[in-house]
Structure formats: C-alpha cells, structure tokens
Amino acid sequence: MRINRAMRVGIGAAALALAATVTAGCGGGSDKSALENAQDGKLTIGIKFDQPGLGLRNTDGTYSGFDVDVAKYVADKLGVKPENLTFKESPSAQRETLIENGQVDLVVATYSINDKRKEKVDFGGPYYIAGQDLLVPTANTDITGPDSLAGKKVCSVKGSTPAQNIEKNYPQAQLQTYDTYSLCIEAMRSGAIDAVTTDNVILAGYAAQSPGTFKLVNKPFTTEKYGIGLKKGDSELRGKVNDAIQAMIDDGSWKAAQEKNFAGTGFAVPAPPTVDRY
Incomplete structure (x- = not known):
C-alpha cells in the first residue's frame, strides 16, 4: 500500500504525541504542589532507607526512625494520615533533584541546612541539631x-x-x-x-x-541543623511545616520520638532547636 503525504504527516504527528506521553510518564514528578497533594490526602516524603534510628526500611517493609516519626507528625498536621504516605528513598546526592522534579513533596532525611542548598530548595526547621x-x-x-x-x-x-x-x-x-x-x-x-x-x-x-x-569517638566537630526540604519559593508550605515542627516540640512528641529511637545509644535528649522563620 502506498502512503500519501497526508498520511505520512498524520502518522508522524501521532508518533510525536506518543513519544511526548511516554516522556512525561517517565519523569516521575507531579504537576501538583505539595499542599495540593496534601489536600487530596496524599504525600510523598523522601527519607533515608538505611539509617538505623533515623530512617530505616525494615525487613517487613515498614519504616522506622526519628525522621520517619517527624515526617508522619508533619504529614498529620497537613491533613494526611500515615496510611496515605508514600516514603521514597532519598540518597544524599539526589535530595535537591527529587524536590525540584516534584518526585517528593518533602524530604526528611538528615538534611543539613546550608546556603548552597538553599539556592535550590527551601527548608522548614531545623527540627534537630547534630554534630x-x-x-x-x-x-x-x-x-x-x-x-x-x-x-x-x-x-x-x-x-x-x-x-x-x-x-x-x-x-x-x-x-x-x-x-x-x-x-x-x-x-x-x-x-x-x-x-x-x-x-x-x-x-x-x-x-x-x-x-x-x-x-x-565522641568528639563532635561541627554543628549540623537538620531541616525539612521543600520546593523553593513555597512560603505557605514552609510556614505550615514550621508550625508542625513547633507543635511537635511543644506537645512532647519530639522528645518522646527521640527517647524511643535512640534508646541504648548513650545519647541524652538535647534541648530542642529554635525553629527558623526566615
């Protein structure tokens, strides 16, 4: 069968449309903001999967650690129940990219706040100070x-x-x-x-x-402020995340989460950090 010019154009347009659809599907990001996702009752939060006491994927598929507890508390304050949370592994070198691409709504993954990172993402917190x-x-x-x-x-x-x-x-x-x-x-x-x-x-x-x-070795030589990473410029979300962190500190949940997750490590629960309202 001979294919005339009009048919060739139509086939080419269909192929381009299909390629565009496949490319969009592979991106893994969301067009909705984090607050819009929360309003739908769902959030995707980046955590570490391999850090005992902080962010750990257990052998039964559940997640545990202080960061996980912070993530669940903040999500609850945003109106999202624990069963509607999706946890995504967020290695250190990928955290900014995951936020920028919309693959996660928040990152709670021992994420130290610094000026270089603040060029790409915003932070709620700090919710913990380490060394x-x-x-x-x-x-x-x-x-x-x-x-x-x-x-x-x-x-x-x-x-x-x-x-x-x-x-x-x-x-x-x-x-x-x-x-x-x-x-x-x-x-x-x-x-x-x-x-x-x-x-x-x-x-x-x-x-x-x-x-x-x-x-x-027990000779800390830096001060690291852990923050909750979120999309750059989303001041409304940052304000709500900061409110949630403050509430967790005020109602005793912050201290209780540390006592549960760091039991037996020799750590005394430190004084809570001051939430930065920059």
Whole structure:
C-alpha cells in the first residue's frame, strides 16, 4: 500500500504525541504542589532507607526512625494520615533533584541546612541539631578525633555535608565516598575503611545496631541543623511545616520520638532547636 503525504504527516504527528506521553510518564514528578497533594490526602516524603534510628526500611517493609516519626507528625498536621504516605528513598546526592522534579513533596532525611542548598530548595526547621563525629572499630585506638586522620581511609556519602567538610578541612585524610552510609559501614567491617564520618546521631544508630563492633569517638566537630526540604519559593508550605515542627516540640512528641529511637545509644535528649522563620 502506498502512503500519501497526508498520511505520512498524520502518522508522524501521532508518533510525536506518543513519544511526548511516554516522556512525561517517565519523569516521575507531579504537576501538583505539595499542599495540593496534601489536600487530596496524599504525600510523598523522601527519607533515608538505611539509617538505623533515623530512617530505616525494615525487613517487613515498614519504616522506622526519628525522621520517619517527624515526617508522619508533619504529614498529620497537613491533613494526611500515615496510611496515605508514600516514603521514597532519598540518597544524599539526589535530595535537591527529587524536590525540584516534584518526585517528593518533602524530604526528611538528615538534611543539613546550608546556603548552597538553599539556592535550590527551601527548608522548614531545623527540627534537630547534630554534630559530625567519627565511628571506628571498637579496638581502634589511633583515631581520637579529626586531627588524627592523616593517612587514614575515611568514608562518607557522596554529596553529603560531612564528606565536603573532610575534603575541605582535613585533606590529610584519604576520603572515600559511597552512595550510602551502610556501604561505608560494611567497608569498615571488612577492614577496607578505617573510619566512617557523618553526624553523631546517625553513627550512634549504627553502633547500636552492631553492639561491641563499633564505637563513637565522641568528639563532635561541627554543628549540623537538620531541616525539612521543600520546593523553593513555597512560603505557605514552609510556614505550615514550621508550625508542625513547633507543635511537635511543644506537645512532647519530639522528645518522646527521640527517647524511643535512640534508646541504648548513650545519647541524652538535647534541648530542642529554635525553629527558623526566615
């Protein structure tokens, strides 16, 4: 059968339309704002899947940790029930992209607030203040703080604030970066890494998960303010998230969540942070 010019044009237009539909479907983002999604009774929140005590996907498919509890509390204040929440894994290096593309409505994933990130996203909070520390094998006596890292293989996560801090301020260390902290932990377990560095509360969770195997150096050398990441310029959402964090602090849920998730780690619950209303 011969295909005339009109038919060729029609077929070409149909193919372009189909390609556009497939491309849009592959993007994974939402055209709705986070508040519009909340009004529909659903939210997608980015968390870590591999951080005991903070954001952990359990073997039964459930999620646990302080970040998870914060996410559920904030979502509830936005009108979304826990059963209507979707948790999406948000590795450190992907958090801004996930927010910008609309693949998540919020990120609650040990997300340190800094000026560089605020160029791309906004933050509610802080909801927690941590400090960078070092985790080492229990038998290690050489590493006593960041100034003793010369020649040592130190692992952190790609794109994370702790990795950038080691690279900039402790160049004598041999920094190695992986996609997740759990990979750093396994590398140290096998002897390929001398120390893992990130915020003390994250490291405490790993230490508690493997009693007697690892220990915290307990020499924090930074101050990290954890915020809830959200789309740049959404001041209404940021205000509601800040209100929710303040309510969690005021009604005792914030303290209770920490006591539940960090039990046995040796951490005393710190004073709550002051919510930044910038």
